[in-house]
Amino acid sequence: MTVLYPPSAGEDSGTVLLPSSEPLSLIDAASGTESLDASVLLELYRHLVRGRRFNQQATALTKQGRLAVYPSTTGQEASEVGAVLALDPQDWLIPTYRDTLALLVRGVDPVDALTLLRGDWHSGYDPLTHRTAPLSTPLATQTPHAVGLAHAAALRGDKLVVLAMIGDGGTSEGDFHEAMNFAAVYRSPVVFLVQNNGYAISVPISKQSAAPSLAHKAIGYGMPGVLVDGNDAAAVYHEVRQAVERAREGGGPTLIEALTYRIDAHTNADDATRYRDTAEVEFWLQRDPVTRMERHLRGRGLLDDAEVARIRQEAEDMAQDLRSRLATDPSPVALDLFDHVYAHRTPQLEEQRSLLAEELAAAQSVHADGAEEVRR
Amino acid sequence: MTVLYPPSAGEDSGTVLLPSSEPLSLIDAASGTESLDASVLLELYRHLVRGRRFNQQATALTKQGRLAVYPSTTGQEASEVGAVLALDPQDWLIPTYRDTLALLVRGVDPVDALTLLRGDWHSGYDPLTHRTAPLSTPLATQTPHAVGLAHAAALRGDKLVVLAMIGDGGTSEGDFHEAMNFAAVYRSPVVFLVQNNGYAISVPISKQSAAPSLAHKAIGYGMPGVLVDGNDAAAVYHEVRQAVERAREGGGPTLIEALTYRIDAHTNADDATRYRDTAEVEFWLQRDPVTRMERHLRGRGLLDDAEVARIRQEAEDMAQDLRSRLATDPSPVALDLFDHVYAHRTPQLEEQRSLLAEELAAAQSVHADGAEEVRR
Amino acid sequence: MTAIADLGTTRSTCTASDFQQVTMSRALNLALQDALAGDDRVHLLGEDIGTLGGVFRVTDGLAATFGDSRVTDTPLAEAGILGTAVGMAMYGLRPVVEMQFDAFAYPAFEQLVSHVAKMRNRTRGALPMPLTIRIPYGGGIGGVEHHSDASEAYYTHTPGLHVVTPATAADAYGLLRAAIASDDPVVFLEPKGLYWSKGEIDRSAALPRLGEAVVRRTGPSATLITYGPSLPVCLEAAEAAQAEGWHLEVVDLRSLVPFDDAGVCASVRRTGRAVVVHEAQGFSGFGAEVAARVSERCFHHLEAPVLRVTGFDIPYPPPMLERYHLPDVDRILDTVARLQWEDSTQGGTT
Amino acid sequence: MTAIADLGTTRSTCTASDFQQVTMSRALNLALQDALAGDDRVHLLGEDIGTLGGVFRVTDGLAATFGDSRVTDTPLAEAGILGTAVGMAMYGLRPVVEMQFDAFAYPAFEQLVSHVAKMRNRTRGALPMPLTIRIPYGGGIGGVEHHSDASEAYYTHTPGLHVVTPATAADAYGLLRAAIASDDPVVFLEPKGLYWSKGEIDRSAALPRLGEAVVRRTGPSATLITYGPSLPVCLEAAEAAQAEGWHLEVVDLRSLVPFDDAGVCASVRRTGRAVVVHEAQGFSGFGAEVAARVSERCFHHLEAPVLRVTGFDIPYPPPMLERYHLPDVDRILDTVARLQWEDSTQGGTT
Numbered sequence A, B: 001m002t003v004l005y006p007p008s009a010g011e012d013s014g015t016v017l018l019p020s021s022e023p024l025s026l027i028d029a030a031s032g033t034e035s036l037d038a039s040v041l042l043e044l045y046r047h048l049v050r051g052r053r054f055n056q057q058a059t060a061l062t063k064q065g066r067l068a069v070y071p072s073t074t075g076q077e078a079s080e081v082g083a084v085l086a087l088d089p090q091d092w093l094i095p096t097y098r099d100t101l102a103l104l105v106r107g108v109d110p111v112d113a114l115t116l117l118r119g120d121w122h123s124g125y126d127p128l129t130h131r132t133a134p135l136s137t138p139l140a141t142q143t144p145h146a147v148g149l150a151h152a153a154a155l156r157g158d159k160l161v162v163l164a165m166i167g168d169g170g171t172s173e174g175d176f177h178e179a180m181n182f183a184a185v186y187r188s189p190v191v192f193l194v195q196n197n198g199y200a201i202s203v204p205i206s207k208q209s210a211a212p213s214l215a216h217k218a219i220g221y222g223m224p225g226v227l228v229d230g231n232d233a234a235a236v237y238h239e240v241r242q243a244v245e246r247a248r249e250g251g252g253p254t255l256i257e258a259l260t261y262r263i264d265a266h267t268n269a270d271d272a273t274r275y276r277d278t279a280e281v282e283f284w285l286q287r288d289p290v291t292r293m294e295r296h297l298r299g300r301g302l303l304d305d306a307e308v309a310r311i312r313q314e315a316e317d318m319a320q321d322l323r324s325r326l327a328t329d330p331s332p333v334a335l336d337l338f339d340h341v342y343a344h345r346t347p348q349l350e351e352q353r354s355l356l357a358e359e360l361a362a363a364q365s366v367h368a369d370g371a372e373e374v375r376r
Numbered sequence C, D: 001m002t003a004i005a006d007l008g009t010t011r012s013t014c015t016a017s018d019f020q021q022v023t024m025s026r027a028l029n030l031a032l033q034d035a036l037a038g039d040d041r042v043h044l045l046g047e048d049i050g051t052l053g054g055v056f057r058v059t060d061g062l063a064a065t066f067g068d069s070r071v072t073d074t075p076l077a078e079a080g081i082l083g084t085a086v087g088m089a090m091y092g093l094r095p096v097v098e099m100q101f102d103a104f105a106y107p108a109f110e111q112l113v114s115h116v117a118k119m120r121n122r123t124r125g126a127l128p129m130p131l132t133i134r135i136p137y138g139g140g141i142g143g144v145e146h147h148s149d150a151s152e153a154y155y156t157h158t159p160g161l162h163v164v165t166p167a168t169a170a171d172a173y174g175l176l177r178a179a180i181a182s183d184d185p186v187v188f189l190e191p192k193g194l195y196w197s198k199g200e201i202d203r204s205a206a207l208p209r210l211g212e213a214v215v216r217r218t219g220p221s222a223t224l225i226t227y228g229p230s231l232p233v234c235l236e237a238a239e240a241a242q243a244e245g246w247h248l249e250v251v252d253l254r255s256l257v258p259f260d261d262a263g264v265c266a267s268v269r270r271t272g273r274a275v276v277v278h279e280a281q282g283f284s285g286f287g288a289e290v291a292a293r294v295s296e297r298c299f300h301h302l303e304a305p306v307l308r309v310t311g312f313d314i315p316y317p318p319p320m321l322e323r324y325h326l327p328d329v330d331r332i333l334d335t336v337a338r339l340q341w342e343d344s345t346q347g348g349t350t
């Protein structure tokens, strides 16, 4: 009879789950990251450069009206890149709304990754091919999906791990709590990555949480919490990789807080000067994740000017390709609106589809007549 | 410029918030509780005896069909009584659905406390007089109310503290998480008391949480967490009192987990043998909160047979009074259904009220005629 | 009262046979059992559904038979449950979620509206949501507040969901099997007041198609359009109406979404008069949709406006007052009496 | 297009005067400012409403003026925000909550339905909920999914709530002040597509009574019944309809709950024909309630069934397709054309 509770909780049962008290493992002094292969570091760098260029290009495209909106991850590339590269192909990625860059790292075509933000459909890539869920706009709601997917895979005996991404603000939502708890109770193979970029739109982390760190939240669920320098791609990669491996071996979920900073405004529509000063941004520009990695690799002799130029050119080509492919507006088909609501259209949707089809045909014939638009 | 995060989190920032590693301060060995006044202990005892008798009586009344349902706190009296007595009159109590006993301790008339469960209205006491919210049936939803109330009082400069009660199962709900976080961020004067009675209906705590204790959850919000023996009224009183005083002095919220056990089934409608064995119940009967307090008081020479008899008689009188006052069915007024939906009835409710009034009048006249009930 | 259980022709019952006389609760239990046995992608999730067998015993014995990985007690968090089920569906499973009571499904509202209902559409069909969400609903069982809500209108207004509700044991079995087999999310509303009503089920019959109403009683005078918990009271009213010379037709919608326009309109065109009956508060309720579309589609056949008998626009009453709120035979007949019989020959059609 | 801003008579504007020509966003801002200044129990809570002034700038400058204890940035958790506001209301304050977008109010659904709407009734009036819940709603602004839902029907079906939506700057000011002054909870739906439309407000006028519709344009042929974001398009349609010989009356409901039966029916009895127009998906939408009650109450005055022009029964479309979904002038006129004009003299009443 085991009625005593907590059954096996010794004196340190809480303490061991706490994040290390030296969370900021700066890249140059990193212990675990030293062991990373040069090829991994170079791959991280390549994606950082590409990611930065993508962020710049996408932001530029909003100014040209080619994208409805773009939430940039400039400054957060290390977290986006490091976390996603730590996954194996069979693993799943469950991103939040800001993670367009994570999609790219996962292999999604940049144009398809931008469908939501361009506005031609809600999601533009095949989630099954890429093992990547659609970007989740309602904050934190994606985290229980990650648990369910991981749980399902575990039930089926498939050894895959799910990476759930979320922002600091998102951790305040009830869904995050419920997902963390389910994952811990089911010991599901999920890695929760919180990118703490200091703000939820205008609200600073100090108004969002009074916890010593967001990683400390892990302890209340009985899972390990890790605080990592989110501007250090190698450190993020290393910590996520460790958590992924633990999860894959049946060790259950982990919460990782990556401490980073959103250099751009919340989206192109936001005016960040309303709520933060430039000195703060300057401070974080000093810790730029792309520059840091480049400096580190050069310092270790793993990167020279020629390679940098080659990688930059590759990123430039991607940007150029993106520009040209987004230069024309897509023509989404209006009648598609009715085709995926259900597996089969209901009689009501048939009727409504016919109505729209008639309207379109009428408009078409007016157009064909070359006449002024008149009442259908 | 303070962009480093966590700004002041030192090595022990998490550890200090952890519950003590010796959580079960058994009454006989309690340190803090030794300092309690004898009068407090006797008052606790009186309420324990009364509470136990109330639980028995209410359960009996369900069998007689006088109550629709009763969720008993037999076995949990120490937590109900100890926590509520720790409040001052100006403080507020925000109970969850099981806490009928807490209402009594707060001074609510037993019949009024039972209105919800008797079924004549949703709540039967004046929340303002008693500074006690209605029993909250949707689990955990009451916890943000507690924060709002405490926050409002703090904004108005009123030094009151709010006690929010919740069960172990309720802590899994998102609303609990959101409330804890808001309370911590606003440093609101709230004490969250989780009665961990081992089960949420049939679901044992081991399926509810993987945390070392529920008190550990406090750390993820940056508030102190306390694990207390929930079958020790003095210990509960002591810990809640300390948290209340800290909150009143501006020290912010506290999470207290009271480890206890639900001796009866979930409600009279439940069959607990489906999910737990009697040996488990037996184990907890050994730790009966009423007996323990009695033994303790007798051991300290604070209680003798005469006083025990007097207190038991007082409880018996309360039960007798309850029985007789519940012996007849109340006659709630049907037309009241329309009177409190809004401050003023809408035209639609006026119409609907007239319809019902006509129906009632028609039924009445049929009745007056002594005729068989026929179509109105 | 014409009990729902009396509807079918009674055959001799034998445990091993496909035909069984059972309560609705048992019919649902058998549907779950057969679905679990028939498809290993079916997983049940919910509060107290395992060892306890659910507070209404609908999942009784299933965890013992299929194990807790198929029939899983979850932590107490409805958004978490439904969100987890979404993830499981993304992986190709067919989760069946139990919400313990109607009002306790509200915490999952965002998951339902923003994900369950939209995931297929969002991904152009790549991530269908073959989820079933079982919700006991409605009153009449003396439940305290939050235990008797009739919340169907919230769901019927949410594109991407099917909304189904049985009124007989046979439909409970058949429609639940069909819901689980559906590639789309189905909100399956179980009239808790009818859990212990009995009827005959046939476990070998072909599954019904979702979206078809059924005429439970024919009659030329007027049509009562109803569903779920209100079917028995409508049948009782129809029986009583005969004394007044009204021969009422009773249509059981069964599927609120998709809606059976053809079936409903055929009946109303026959009778020329219609009353919609449901327990939920009337304002902006599902009855409004029924009345609006029947009025629009059968306008020239209508001898009188389509009337509604519904709960009042108030929070669900406490147990001792619920009978004043719920549609009853008298209120239905009073309403039928207002169908402007003076204007035309009774039961006449155009 | 007959812009909403053109409705009032224009007076000379001067900053210090009570009359101002302002955007709806600014009108709301002024209403909040005046409410905060006039009653120290008024507190604003929401995401980004402080320093940022809200994503639509409705709370711009208020935190600076009144301090963050009156205008408070909350953590990101809508149930927590509304639940906190419930507690504040219990203590006698008058919280005004901002939900950032329509679909992001869903996490607070349980708090809204099970507490905000029911607390007064539960306690026989002892704990009223003088709460205002501001929700920007509707589409037409090119928002990505979850940013354009028209969720009014969920709220109108919930007894205990008032549901109000302005379509002009003047109503935005007046109705919001009235909502905050109300002793009952008001879901205040702000048509986000009209935030930048202009109109004249009068800060010294008496507050409007909640529950009164207004006729925005008179005409004998048929009544367009609408509200919020669809008012401008209805007025435009009415203008265009003149070319076809139809003189349309346009009723702006303003208050969905309580509903102005008298006002609406008076118009429909005058015209004999009605079309209900709203952005939300039609099925089980608020238009169903309007159509059902108008059909019931004006049955003998109706020359044609009450028709509806609404969004389709689909998840809100992506930005590039939203124009196909939203009611537009052509679709309204096509629908007016279906009002069976052949049966009677145009614009005739019975």
Ligand SMILES: Cc1ncc(C[n+]2csc(CCOP(=O)(O)OP(=O)(O)O)c2C)c(N)n1
Pocket (backbone or CB within 6 Å): A098, A137, A138, A139, A166, A167, A168, A169, A170, A171, A197, A199, A200, A201, A262, A266, D047, D076, D100, D104, D107
């Ligand atoms: C449930 C919900 N509430 C509100 C919003 C509106 N919103 C979009 S982004 C955002 C801030 C998110 O902050 P954080 O989680 O820190 O992520 P970040 O933007 O910093 O990447 C808000 C409030 C939303 N998308 N979903």
Ligand SMILES: Cc1ncc(C[n+]2csc(CCOP(=O)(O)OP(=O)(O)O)c2C)c(N)n1
Pocket (backbone or CB within 6 Å): B098, B137, B138, B139, B166, B167, B168, B169, B170, B171, B197, B199, B200, B201, B262, B266, C047, C076, C100, C104, C107
């Ligand atoms: C939101 C919500 N979900 C489900 C229920 C149904 N329900 C009532 S009590 C209960 C178990 C509660 O367990 P716990 O929180 O441990 O409290 P206890 O019953 O042990 O006092 C459940 C699931 C509810 N009341 N509210």
Ligand SMILES: [Mg+2]
Pocket (backbone or CB within 6 Å): A167, A168, A169, A195, A196, A197, A198, A199, A200, A201
């Ligand atoms: Mg952030």
Ligand SMILES: [Mg+2]
Pocket (backbone or CB within 6 Å): B167, B168, B169, B195, B196, B197, B198, B199, B200, B201
């Ligand atoms: Mg419990």
